[in-house]
Amino acid sequence: MAPRAVLSRIPPEIATPADYASFARERMDEAAWAWLTGGAGDGRTARRNAEAFDDLLLTARLLRDMSAAHTRLELFGRTLDHPILLAPIANHMLFHPDGELATAAAAAALGAPMVVSSQANHRIEDIAAQPGAHLWFQLYIQPDREFTAALVPRAEAAGYQALVLTADAPVGALRAGIALPAGLGPVNLAGMRSLPPHHGTPGQPPLFDSDLVAAAPTWADIVWLRGLTRLPILLKGVMTPDDAARAIDAGLDGLIVSNHGGRILDGQPATIEALPTIAEIVAKRVPILLDGGVRRGGDIFRALALGADAVLIGRAYMLALAAAGAPGVAHVIHLLRAELEATMIATGCATLSEIESFLVQR
Numbered sequence: 234m235a236p237r238a239v240l241s242r243i244p245p246e247i248a249t250p251a252d253y254a255s256f257a258r259e260r261m262d263e264a265a266w267a268w269l270t271g272g273a274g275d276g277r278t279a280r281r282n283a284e285a286f287d288d289l290l291l292t293a294r295l296l297r298d299m300s301a302a303h304t305r306l307e308l309f310g311r312t313l314d315h316p317i318l319l320a321p322i323a324n325h326m327l328f329h330p331d332g333e334l335a336t337a338a339a340a341a342a343l344g345a346p347m348v349v350s351s352q353a354n355h356r357i358e359d360i361a362a363q364p365g366a367h368l369w370f371q372l373y374i375q376p377d378r379e380f381t382a383a384l385v386p387r388a389e390a391a392g393y394q395a396l397v398l399t400a401d402a403p404v405g406a407l408r409a410g411i412a413l414p415a416g417l418g419p420v421n422l423a424g425m426r427s428l429p430p431h432h433g434t435p436g437q438p439p440l441f442d443s444d445l446v447a448a449a450p451t452w453a454d455i456v457w458l459r460g461l462t463r464l465p466i467l468l469k470g471v472m473t474p475d476d477a478a479r480a481i482d483a484g485l486d487g488l489i490v491s492n493h494g495g496r497i498l499d500g501q502p503a504t505i506e507a508l509p510t511i512a513e514i515v516a517k518r519v520p521i522l523l524d525g526g527v528r529r530g531g532d533i534f535r536a537l538a539l540g541a542d543a544v545l546i547g548r549a550y551m552l553a554l555a556a557a558g559a560p561g562v563a564h565v566i567h568l569l570r571a572e573l574e575a576t577m578i579a580t581g582c583a584t585l586s587e588i589e590s591f592l593v594q595r
């Protein structure tokens with residue numbers, strides 16, 4: 234059965250990002266749905282990311298002055314209208330024919346920085362040509378270090394404003410894969426020398442004997458990457474205070490508390506559970522972003538209260554892309570911002586810096 238066309242107008246029953254799921258599912262084939270919504274192992278961490286927000290209760294405060302309220306923040310020298318960014322997700326063309334171009338247009342219209350995946354289906358230069366785009370580039374330190382190094386000036390020349398180094402998926406082949414249709418692939422990685430994937434299946438050598446593991450990056454590679462560029466570099470995948478401290482010591486400029494949406498190591502805590510002790514050790518030395526399970530503006534509030542400066546959303550905007558294209562992505566960002574504002578009003582917070590931990594109780 235051919236997928237149904239994307240929504241030409243957004244129906245009124247879509248009142249929160251999660252409402253996009255059923256509309257998206259009708260428009261996606263089974264494999265793409267499973268790849269997008271799935272997690273590693275039994276999906277415990279993927280579920281926990283979202284569910285852990287439910288256990289955090291909010292404190293209402295009455296009658297406070299909101300006349301000058303706003304959601305602005307400063308991040309790496311730029312003023313953002315709100316603390317919502319789009320997380321890097323591979324292969325947007327699996328979900329919409331315009332792929333990353335549609336996402337970038339929506340992000341630009343709503344003032345949300347977009348982190349472009351190194352496994353995007355469009356050239357990073359073409360994505361950057363979207364008017365008003367504020368883009369960061371996500372990369373892995375690939376076994377082909379020379380190729381990795383060459384991506385950095387390329388992203389810089391295209392106008393990308395920060396690098397996001399994803400470090401929690403060193404053996405990429407372990408991730409639940411998807412067979413990409415012919416003609417669709419990671420165009421920005423064309424020409425890269427890659428090692429054979431390892432699926433951990435019988436007949437393959439033990440994972441520890443594979444070249445992939447031997448070539449996986451270490452902290453020494455962070456120092457190497459740091460020396461390649463003056464762009465801010467954020468480390469994505471941080472889940473412990475120890476790794477947070479090491480990243481700062483290595484000269485990195487920001488952290489993304491993330492467990493890859495629960496797609497790598499099933500059994501990890503939710504990111505919102507990992508955040509407080511990380512925020513404590515970081516002590517505002519560098520910005521902290523968080524992703525994983527953010528589905529409501531109230532979740533953004535909880536993350537900010539527990540020490541994040543901003544959040545990224547992943548599956549929430551991809552479902553909207555699949556259902557309604559660029560207008561859907563824009564709508565999700567708008568809804569989350571509106572929900573965040575409503576939460577700030579009800580809790581008496583006129584600015585993001587007033588969102589403090591005592592407003593959230595377990």
Ligand code: FNR
Pocket residue numbers: 268269270282320321322323350351352371399469491492493494495496524525526527545546547548549
């Ligand atoms: C991802 N994620 C991801 N991360 C990354 O650094 N590079 C990538 O290419 C991808 N690709 C990707 C594909 C799909 C289908 C998913 C669901 C996720 C992880 C992503 O950036 C982010 O960490 C999570 O999606 C955040 O969790 P939520 O918001 O999806 O719950």
